[in-house]
Amino acid sequence: MPDSHRFGVVTLVGRPNVGKSSLLNTLMGTKVSIVSRRPQTTWSRIDGIRTDTHVQLVIADTPGLHRPRRKLLNRIANQSARGSAAGADLVCQVIDARTWNSRDVAVAEHFSAQGFQLWLVLNKVDLLNDLNQVLPRIEAVRTHQSWAQIVPVSAKTGYNCERLFELLAEAAPIGDPSYPADEVTTASSRFIAAEFIREQIFRQMGDEIPYGSAVELTHFEEQAGESVRLEASIWCETVGQKAALIGAGGVRLKSIGIAARHQLERVLGQQVHLVTRVKVRKGWADDRKSVTQLGYGN
Ligand SMILES: Nc1nc2c(ncn2[C@@H]2O[C@H](COP(=O)(O)OP(=O)(O)O)[C@@H](O)[C@H]2O)c(=O)[nH]1
Ligand SMILES: [Mg+2]
The missing domain is CATH 3.40.50.300 (P-loop containing nucleotide triphosphate hydrolases)
Incomplete structure (x- = not known):
């Protein structure tokens, strides 16, 4: 250096x-x-x-x-x-x-x-x-x-x-780098993936849903041939929210998944297969175990 x-x-x-x-x-x-x-x-x-x-x-x-x-x-x-x-x-x-x-x-x-x-x-x-x-x-x-x-x-x-x-x-102070030159974030790919799905919920859903929902990445697997397979659960608080997130004939969930997948492919530089499902987990945002499981807090 x-x-x-x-x-x-x-x-x-x-x-x-x-x-x-x-x-x-x-x-x-x-x-x-x-x-x-x-x-x-x-x-x-x-x-x-x-x-x-x-x-x-x-x-x-x-x-x-x-x-x-x-x-x-x-x-x-x-x-x-x-x-x-x-x-x-x-x-x-x-x-x-x-x-x-x-x-x-x-x-x-x-x-x-x-x-x-x-x-x-x-x-x-x-x-x-x-x-x-x-x-x-x-x-x-x-x-x-x-x-x-x-x-x-x-x-x-x-x-x-x-x-x-x-x-x-x-x-900035004089000092050696602390990270490899090709690293763009300290966050894990799993965390980024969950966040990108959450971003689409914030962008695509009406007012009530975004703050009541969160994304848990349940499966993250790099596959030979440069692709990644992801499974994510979208948590929400009520059955009504679940229905809204899925949308008539599943269109809303599909649209969230497609947009998130495109963003992720750009960042990960790999093809992404993404499967999403919606689960009702009432009160998750007030439950320490759930919040920690999602990767927020310690
Ligand atoms: N016009 C304009 N909009 C911006 C700019 N920077 C951010 N925004 C918009 O402001 C909103 C909030 O941005 P965000 O980065 O999420 O703000 P944060 O809450 O401070 O992180 C989004 O709709 C952005 O697109 C800017 O420089 N110009
Ligand atoms: Mg912000």
């Missing part, structure tokens, strides 16, 4: 829906974290690893703080969000460039009180009327904290994301 090689751990924090998971995927150049227009899609920390010639960065995506009144699962997500920066060299707080509200304040205060070097990333600048509005937006949030760095980006269009990566790379 050259003397000047850098290795750093960066944590993305911020309230739900500001685009943390999208930003991680854009910085990685590949999808590792799931995204939907609904808040509280991300339930646990997921790390992306990007290796360039002189730098390796581990970038952690975290759940935004979930609303506290909800279930054990939400409390676990909150623990994960609050404690997520442990071991980070720096913390990037992601906000929607158009707003700064009390929930952003709470995030900034939580992480600055822990003594982290805090960067501010103004995401979604594509939603400003034009880029001339970026500077006034930066001026408006500059004094809210002593930010070590303020960077405007769009995770959606990719605007300035490479610049953000360069700045993060320059700020």
